[in-house]
Amino acid sequence: MRKRKGSADHDSSFTGTLLEGSSDLKQCPKKTDAASDPGGSGTAMGRRYRRGGLMWRLRKILIWVLGIYITIPVIIKVCPSIQAKLVFLNFVRVPYFIDLKRPQDQGMLSGSPSEKGMTSDALFLYQWIKQRIGQKPLYIWGHSLGTGVATNLVRRLCDRGTPPDSLILESPFTNIREEAKSHPFSMVYRYLPGFDWFFLDSITANDIRFASDENVNHISCPVLILHAEDDAVVPFQLGKKLYDLAAQSKSLNGHKVQFIPFPSSLGYRHKFIYKSPQLPNILRSSKYLRATIYI
Template sequence: DRKDKGTEGYCSSSYTMEIIFFTQTCVWWRLRRLFLALMLLYVFIPVIVKLCPSIQAKLVFLNFVRVPYFIDLKRPLDQGLNHTHNFYLEPEPGVRVGVWHTVPAHMWRDAQNKDGHWFESSLGSAQSAILYLHGNAGTSLPAGAALTAVLFQVLSALGFHVIAFDYRGWGDSDGSPSELSMTSDALFIYHWLKVRLNKAPLYVWGHSLGTGVATNVVRRLCDRDSPPDALILESPFTNIREEAKSHPFSMVYRFLPGFDWFFLDTISANDIYFASDDNVNHISCPVLILHAEDDAVVPFHLGKKLYHAASRSQSLSGHKVQFVPFDSSLSYKHKFIYRSPELAHILRY
């Protein structure tokens, strides 16, 4: 009996070991297949991007990402902006872009139930105005409706008229984006606004990718000897190649041999440069740079590097160039600088 029991125990133990071995083998093969699949995908993505450069352009603009998605841009009131008017302009025949005009806070009562003619006429008595150029991934509400509504309310409370619009291909604007079209759209809106302001100060404010558009626009204005009263760059970068290399999305490929050839050269092949570090050598108006130290999307060091380039610019000699950092303890990150209680003082200064 003892012998039978011993044999039975041995068989049971052997059977258990076989199950464990079989299970481990299956897990190993699954992990191996998963690893091979991930490696193929890792190699496949750069090849596809190189073969189809338009994919890289979409990744730069991200205009197909609309946050929040279910929003009626014709109704800024839904976002808490009860003194904002939505309308449309045509930078060129057949291309319509959506525009928001927020009047200063002290005019909110007068703005109720007013039509587009009233809003446009109000620019004639404006004390100052801001042309706001948003970043990628969305609409003229780059940080989401609630966040940007707060920014516009802050600027409105400071007495600014704020004009924000969606470049072609964003929001409910027609067309598809390119660096050239974004710049030409912004120039068109700038001139439309300028002729209605009756010599009131006009400032160009760009955020994130919009800073690249802003420096493009201001460079062209300065080339025509008609600079804006100031250029404000929030979370800016030096140029799109350096930003792409520093972006969190590039982290897994950053050390891949041929990274520049696969990804950065492909961006250039789409005629996308946003070379703010070069543009500042042709700008002749005051420049204010705002950047949070804990910005993970556009790293702080790129904003600082752009500031140093602007400080050395001959064309900016004699113009105020200011860099305002925001400590990481404030957690302003990429799009919350509007929360700063010092913002009003900074802008007035």
């Protein structure tokens, strides 16, 4: 049987139409590419969103840091007892089982750590030792904050006419105000408006002075000062300044006043002068190797 010519033409034209239609379907663009994100604007918006979120987090952190920075001096000014705790560290227990609220259990006299109380305790200890050694030489050795206590104690002893045989000051400062201004902690706030009012005036109001620069004008016994040049806690220049004042003191006229510096190359810093192999010779030549009260 023969196909009719008309039907064959119709079939071929129909097939061509389908092929053309299929080619159009193949060339149809995906909506998810160009239609939904013309020019890549969605990607750019994502980047901007991420940058905005990061900037917000950084601003939040900055606000918190600034808030803490401002809050600390305000709290210290409003609550002077906090500053006293930072100076005396009486909340630190070493050994832990000792109750610092009951110093009388340890043979001490003061009810709470303070400049006056620490000086009274040192005087009590001095008298206790002196009664037991009789006429043997007795020296007082103070380190760092203890140098303020030591000069207070020796001043009181000299005022009574019973000076010790000598006073040794290791890493000393002139007074607590100048030491606080030079302390590493103060570096953070040194340029804060009202720094003196927030911090230094509060120390004086707390009756924390440790004025060794004043005490040396009332001391009448030999004085030996030891200080490392690389001391980052009590600057070397404060120890040198105290020595200059002691050397000019009328009360120390006729008494031996020495200053022994330790170069930075030795690395003794604030508390390692005791490692110096020369220290025994220094003390021996100065006759400081007898009974000693270390503060």
